Amino acid sequence: MKYELLVLAAMTRLESPNTQAIVAATGISERKVQSVVHSLVENLGLDIQRERQGRTFRFTINSWGVFESGQAIQSQLNAIDLVMPHRSLISTYEEKHAYFEKVKMNNFRESTRLEGHDVASDLDPSLNREQQRQMLIEKYSNVSSLAALNDR
CATH class of the missing domain: 1.10.10.10 (Winged helix-like DNA-binding domain superfamily/Winged helix DNA-binding domain)
Structure with a gap:
C-alpha cells in the first residue's frame, strides 16, 4: 500500500x-x-x-x-511527503559524454582496487582517458609480478 x-x-x-x-x-x-x-x-x-x-x-x-x-x-x-528527487538533468552531448567518462574512470579505479592494484595513485587527472590508458598499459605491461611493481 x-x-x-x-x-x-x-x-x-x-x-x-x-x-x-x-x-x-x-x-x-x-x-x-x-x-x-x-x-x-x-x-x-x-x-x-x-x-x-x-x-x-x-x-x-x-x-x-x-x-x-x-x-x-x-x-x-x-x-505524505513526496520524494521529489533532485536530479540534475544532463541535456547536451558534451555533458553526457563527460558524465559517462567520469563513471568509466570511477568504475576502472574501483575494479583495479578490488583486484589488489592501486592504480588510482598512478592516474594523472590532467591527462585524458586515452593518455591515461596508454600510460597504465606501458607501466603494467613491463611488470612480470606484483612484487616487482611494489619495488618501483
Missing part, C-alpha cells in the same frame, strides 16, 4: 498529474506507477480517468471507490 498512497498523494497534489509528473514527484519508476494506477482501479474500485492533454495523458480521480467520498483518505494523503 506504500506505492498506492504515494501515487494517490501525487495525483491529488500535482497540478497536472501524468505518469512522468508522478515519477518525478515520487521517485517511483514509470512502469511501477502504471501498475499502481491499474491496481487502484482494479482492486480498490477508484474511477481514474485518463484525459488527453497534448502528447500525454492527465489522470483525474472521478470516484474514490472503497474510500467513499475520499475526504478521510485525502487528509492522510496531504500528510
